[in-house]
Amino acid sequence: MWSFFHKLGSPPWLFQISGQILRWLLPITVVALVVGAAWGLLFTSPDFRQGNSYRIIYLHVPAAVVSLAGYYVMAIAGAISLIWKMKMADIAMLAAAPVGAALTFLALVTGAIWGKPTWGAWWVWDARLTSMLILLFLYLGVIALYEAYENKAAASKACAVLALVGTVNIPIIYKSVDWWYSLHQPASIKFTGESTIDSSMLYPLMLCIAAFYALFTCALLANMRATILDRERKTGWVQRLVSEDA
């Protein structure tokens, strides 16, 4: 167990293992995305209520779901890097931030695009939408904080602290926003988040969600590898690596 932890802490090992993982995960991801998208977009019947506009769900829902998970990956990595002082952990944290932010943004945009035909409004102050927006701010905060520091070692520590504070707060934020929304019960639109989805839509949706998880992992690992190379550029093994490539 500890040896594994120890290995995790060693850049060369992580670099190499992540390389191997990517080698087979990347193709799978691509295939899953293509199949899921094709299935959802071409081989399912249009929704009786929303016609074809609903098909964006195969982009929107996965993005939304994974972006949420992304924050926890980031936060937990941050916690580990603070508590066990593990270099690779804060690399993971920093790699997760932009990916998560991008997915969050995608969920927002697709949602807004979807909202126009469905609610006749680009945006409504629904619980989910609001908390999604807040999640985007949390991501941007971590990224901006890291960018603002000149001393990157200090920067990642700072981000870890922020992410940690985030983990404590995110559940509270989500609960409070949900509760706030249920309390007000606006007259205008109800967000039919829990409405049952026909199984013919569900399976491709599931596939898309899985594909997005895989995509997130790939982006995370690729990001980490880049950071590792940059941080270890002075060390022997990187030098050797480069000379091999050249």
Place this chain on the structure above:
Amino acid sequence: MAATPLLEAEALGAERAGRQLFEGLDLRLDAGDIVHLRGANGAGKTTLLRILAGLSAYGFDGRINSRAPILFLGHHTAVKGTLSCRENLLWHPSGERFTEDLIDVALQRVGLLGYEYVPASQLSAGQQRRVNLARLYLSKRPLWLLDEPFAAIDTAGVQSLQARFAEHAEQGGAVLLTSHQALDALSQARFVDLDGGPGLE
């Protein structure tokens, strides 16, 4: 007494903005030592001092092992312009507490007699630094790390500060200071030279 050093540093190295300032630097401060850290502008003196003081936790490699409470005076004097000279020392953030009489004596030693109640913002550049230097006449901490203590201080001031350093060393303290002026009154001072950093042509 001098058996155990007050501060011991081994193989210190620091890199800033991609430049290696110093490397494999060993340093040992025993009771009674006065060490003059010299070097051109940009050599890395302040960086080293802050590292030794423990203020740059992420910015160095090597081992530091300091066995005594540290009195650190840096380029920035933690002097608040709105507080009077006396108040600045009375509630000093470093956590040392002094009685008002002791403070007034110290202020008199640094030539601020009659300024006890003057807000520091109304003092001249050198006088503001003197408020900070008054701690050298108050603090009980044995290990002094002083970054440019003579900055903006007039000649008379420089002399009596050197006298104070000697006194402190005799009483079993240790002083590590940077300065671009020679310590003409401190023959016993040891030198550590950092030879990075470009000088004027």
Place this chain on the structure above:
Amino acid sequence: MAATPLLEAEALGAERAGRQLFEGLDLRLDAGDIVHLRGANGAGKTTLLRILAGLSAYGFDGRINSRAPILFLGHHTAVKGTLSCRENLLWHPSGERFTEDLIDVALQRVGLLGYEYVPASQLSAGQQRRVNLARLYLSKRPLWLLDEPFAAIDTAGVQSLQARFAEHAEQGGAVLLTSHQALDALSQARFVDLDGGPGLE
């Protein structure tokens, strides 16, 4: 040339916080003059310099009559940490414009060769002051009022600055500077002493 003085001040007096710093002070700077303004901490040197520069319009009595553009370097260097050394001089707020090549030469003269593109915030205390001092190698202004130009500058730097002052004086300029260090390399310097201000005991 020396017929009309660059700066003439008569019966200058200034009071701060109820204390008369100086009174009935006459001062005249001709082309070629180097004047070393001396005095203990708190004597009133900075105050006087700011008055002569015209930065303290309401804080003095007497007559000032300056016939030449002034280059003033004070305790605060108007150096922006986020701008690179070069940019700091390229767009200097004093309204003087210099070409990049001239600037690079000046930076090299003050030992900042290779730092042209480094943000000033990443420089050491002395290096930041050197960015400001680079103006002494660029400016066309004949009348220099310099408050502690040697502050935080290493010994080599102090020497070449004194050489620069001499050069400027020969070229028909005038220098009025304060410093707590002796101008060992400037035998021609005149002295003006302000004997207010308490020193260390």
Place this chain on the structure above:
Amino acid sequence: MAARALSESLSSLWFALLRRQFMLAARRPVQVLNPMLFFAMVIVLFPLGLGPDTDLLSEFAPGILWIVALLSTMLGAEALFRDDHADGTLDQLLLAPHSLYFLVTPHLLAHWLTSGLLLALLSPVFALMLGLPGNAVLVLMMSLALGSAVMVVLGAIGASLTVGLRRGGMLIVLLVTPFYVPVLIFGTTAVDAAVTGLSPGPYIALLGAFFFAALALGPLAVAAGLRISVDG
């Protein structure tokens, strides 16, 4: 015996630092008045911006009051450690042979007393200006008092992380606002409840829980943040 002496010296140090903070505030009355002025001004702006319809205003008074209070505490937090970092005070704090946790609490307490609490005490005036029903005023004060304390701690965390940054701007706004959301929600709801005659008890209780949580954990994060910021 020695322990007793130590603890005594500790508490005397703690009070010395608190005293210091108060003095610094007292010497800059403007600084203390700032949040109040801000509050007053913005409250005045709202009728101008939203139109003078008194019913609507009084209906939204809780939300408006709470949003403005939130903004003014956040902006106050931005300056919390700025000077202390610039003039080297933080360096000295870190070198003190005491836990930073212990040393920062006076900062936070003093700041809260001179901003949040003061604001809570003055809020009735503004509440009446916006036509908030009198029976809700007490709840407003309580919720503001508790909530502002939580927001001060959260703001301090943001400040401690950003104070060292030359390129930071007011990054703190981005960092802190999301964390303010629950406080805002429960604070306004408490007041709303009081207005509509429901019991605000549970919400006040929740704010109280936040309050103690923030008090217990907040300074830890602040201390960590300051350690990082000092290491420019």
Place this chain on the structure above:
Amino acid sequence: MAARALSESLSSLWFALLRRQFMLAARRPVQVLNPMLFFAMVIVLFPLGLGPDTDLLSEFAPGILWIVALLSTMLGAEALFRDDHADGTLDQLLLAPHSLYFLVTPHLLAHWLTSGLLLALLSPVFALMLGLPGNAVLVLMMSLALGSAVMVVLGAIGASLTVGLRRGGMLIVLLVTPFYVPVLIFGTTAVDAAVTGLSPGPYIALLGAFFFAALALGPLAVAAGLRISVDG
């Protein structure tokens, strides 16, 4: 001939100073983003505080948008000369052999372009989030562009007067807010008019008048204020 050369060197100096201000802004990306961030954040706070009811929000949208824009420009102005005073830049500006009026305009222009104008350009996003009718968006942008310029000048005047007393802080709010009031009123009225289908022309025209007045007279006041502040 000499005059031509002089005027050329003058304009090149002017652009150099403008360039400098832009660089200073560009090197602090967060600083530039501040107004936007602030805007976005506060826009989110309002539904949370006032409730998510879309109709009500859209009714209040003009007022909310304008108040928030006002706050963010006002807060930006507070820092306008802070650093320049602390690091001696103002001393140098005063020693330049040119009229201070001429030298401060780049400051103001750069600040407006990077805060007010940017904000006006982004306002449609927030307008839509608050459900402002599309036909009013253009008027909102125009009114914000003009109004923010006026507010920047007003803020600069306050800043120039308060920068001398260290930590003048939000005292500016007190000094300048009264002058903001007409801008706010005409700005919101213009947008409201557009919403209700009336012609916003007259109000925009009025804002335009303010705009030119501020441009012509503002820098004079700023220059005077700076002279006083430097003599500290």
